[in-house]
Amino acid sequence: MTELTKDQIDKYNKDGYIIIKDVVDKKLLEKVKNSSQNIEEEARFIKKSNERYDLGANHTKKYPSVRRIKQPQNFDQAFKELLYYPSIIKKVSSLIGKNFRLHNGKLNLKSPSAGDLVDWHQDWAFYPHTNDDVLAVGIMLDDMTSENGSVLFVPESHKGEIYNHHHQGCFSGAIDVVNNKIDVSKAIEVTGKAGTITIHHARLLHASNPNNSNKNRRFLLWEFAANDAWPLMGISNYEEFNKKIISGDIINKPRLTNVPVIMPLPAAKNQGSIFENQKIVTKNKIKLDV
């Protein structure tokens, strides 16, 4: 079965996420992992983060340290194949309908050398839209365990408010859960075998642990939005915007619903990725507040 069952849809609507085992075929998974290794290897030849790579602080030619590969689907065939993976498209369609586009694609490597934690946040704070038929599919390329950087989801948090992600007057991409007395004690830890996928709502409160192991933990994220959910930060190139449609038709009548929004402005002091945005808050943090 490739579409979601009624129980899975109900669980997503109630909790704001679902986890599904054995979705990605092993052969394709191997191809994507090889591509990821090759792309990582090429990072030896660059010194600074750019539109393709987000590099860790200790990156050198000898010891490359890549935190994120950005938009891998744009320059690698295996990733592109995984973006158009029929079983994933059917599952996403079960939740936000058959009209949807890719908002953003990213591979978070969380390697032993650059496996920083990701602090509490809601993806919605980074990219609010006219309605919240917006979600992220996470694909485990490696087994995700308690030791190598498990993700944490707070069930039902997608129905509540959008929290402040600002720090020192600018967007920081992180929520101060302690000072704002936000209860994250009900967070569930996501672990699973390679090939498992997660689907989480853009307003779900989540974070991820540091990688304290010597194993890789690659987690690929496809962020999707319904074609009638338009980004409130605007569209710089309408043609490019429409090229990101994965399924269905161009819709130029955005659907406006009553969604809570705080704009991610003024922009983060450190640009480039969530790791950079959050640095101002998480610099010396080695543990999440759970």
Ligand SMILES: O=C(O)CCC(=O)C(=O)O
């Ligand atoms: O890769 C992870 O651990 C999760 C990262 C995340 O939540 C994000 O990039 O929005």
